[in-house]
Amino acid sequence: MDEFSFxxxxxxxxxxxxxxxxxxxxxxxxxxxxxxxxxxxxxTFVEHVHFSKETMSPFHVGYRTLAANISDxxxxxxxxxxxxxxxxxxxxxxxxxxxxxxxxxxSLAHKHHLDLIGGDxxxxxxxxxxxxxxxxxxxxxxxxxxxxxxxxxxxxxxTLGDSQAGLHILQDKGQYIDEDYFIKRHRMPEPKVxxxxxxxxxxxxxxxxxxxxxxxxxxxxxxxSRVNIVLKDDLIPLRSSLSQFSMSxxxxxxxxxxxxxxxxxxxxxxxxxxxxxxxKQTNTSVTEIGYIEECPVTLGQVYLMxxxxxxxxxxxxxxxxx
Ligand code: ADP
Ligand code: MG
Numbered sequence: 001m002d003e004f005s006f007x008x009x010x011x012x013x014x015x016x017x018x019x020x021x022x023x024x025x026x027x028x029x030x031x032x033x034x035x036x037x038x039x040x041x042x043x044t045f046v047e048h049v050h051f052s053k054e055t056m057s058p059f060h061v062g063y064r065t066l067a068a069n070i071s072d073x074x075x076x077x078x079x080x081x082x083x084x085x086x087x088x089x090x091x092x093x094x095x096x097x098x099x100x101x102x103x104x105x106x107s108l109a110h111k112h113h114l115d116l117i118g119g120d121x122x123x124x125x126x127x128x129x130x131x132x133x134x135x136x137x138x139x140x141x142x143x144x145x146x147x148x149x150x151x152x153x154x155x156x157x158x159t160l161g162d163s164q165a166g167l168h169i170l171q172d173k174g175q176y177i178d179e180d181y182f183i184k185r186h187r188m189p190e191p192k193v194x195x196x197x198x199x200x201x202x203x204x205x206x207x208x209x210x211x212x213x214x215x216x217x218x219x220x221x222x223x224x225s226r227v228n229i230v231l232k233d234d235l236i237p238l239r240s241s242l243s244q245f246s247m248s249x250x251x252x253x254x255x256x257x258x259x260x261x262x263x264x265x266x267x268x269x270x271x272x273x274x275x276x277x278x279x280k281q282t283n284t285s286v287t288e289i290g291y292i293e294e295c296p297v298t299l300g301q302v303y304l305m306x307x308x309x310x311x312x313x314x315x316x317x318x319x320x321x322x
Contacts, residue, residue, distance in 0.1 A: 043130070048126070055186075065129050076137060156237065235288065
């Protein structure tokens with residue numbers, strides 16, 4: 001398949017976004033400015049580094065790659081609208097595989113009303129996909145990570161560690177409970193766009209999506225907001241069947257695993273009931289897992305309350321409080 005027929009094959013028949021003026025087919029795409037803030041993010045995925053054919057079908061490669069990008073927009077409170085895909089294609093990937101990658105992206109894009117408006121296609125030695133997403137958000141409702149305040153509660157959507165459990169199951173063949181669930185969580189994560197958008201009624205919410213693990217995301221909020229976060233180990237939401245794995249694996253996956261693409265957030269306690277209502281309305285589970293310290297001595301740190309002890313939770317592993 002030549003580049004021209006490939007682009008024709010992945011081109012949408014019609015576009016959903018009314019702000020789009022020109023999609024695929026010219027030197028560049030064109031969309032209109034609105035009164036809202038334009039939010040954009042880019043992510044690159046490299047075969048053998050971020051995924052492999054052994055654990056991901058081409059369809060899932062596309063789905064998962066776009067999901068990670070959409071999740072970044074969700075964490076800004078934005079409504080995704082467009083995406084552009086740059087792809088480096090090695091000779092080892094068949095035309096059908098490529099179409100499946102775009103089918104995977106398309107199936108998620110469809111759910112969230114995104115239009116594919118451009119990209120680039122070149123050959124190379126390894127499969128590399130770079131996706132740029134573009135979305136909109138009212139300027140006063142952008143969910144920055146620097147807005148957490150003392151006494152906020154810390155919450156998280158969904159359950160943590162599932163994606164890494166799924167990867168473990170795919171790599172280490174055996175008998176597992178709830179296998180399909182964990183594998184789906186790894187291959188087809190669901191970015192929490194609707195939940196984040198509905199939080200717009202609340203004036204101040206801090207959000208970060210969990211791509212690199214809870215410890216790391218919490219640390220990013222703590223540092224950017226110059227506050228300390230205290231997480232409570234017994235409140236961290238885990239899928240009940242995660243208990244089939246050792247305590248140390250559960251701990252590792254929940255705090256450092258990442259790729260669950262759930263949202264970690266903070267909100268004033270007075271708004272917590274509202275968050276729970278919005279979660280219910282958007283079919284999202286949400287759990288209070290900690291709080292922002294009131295009068296911290298140091299700033300920008302994350303602590304874990306575990307077995308009645310308060311320990312420092314580092315981005316990758318933790319040390320006991322002296
Ligand atoms: P140019 O030579 O002007 O860069 P290309 O031949 O690279 O144009 O692309 C032609 C059109 O197809 C452009 O609109 C471009 O955005 C789109 N396109 C090319 N590759 C992709 C891709 N992988 N995904 C989406 N759109 C693509
Ligand atoms: Mg080009």
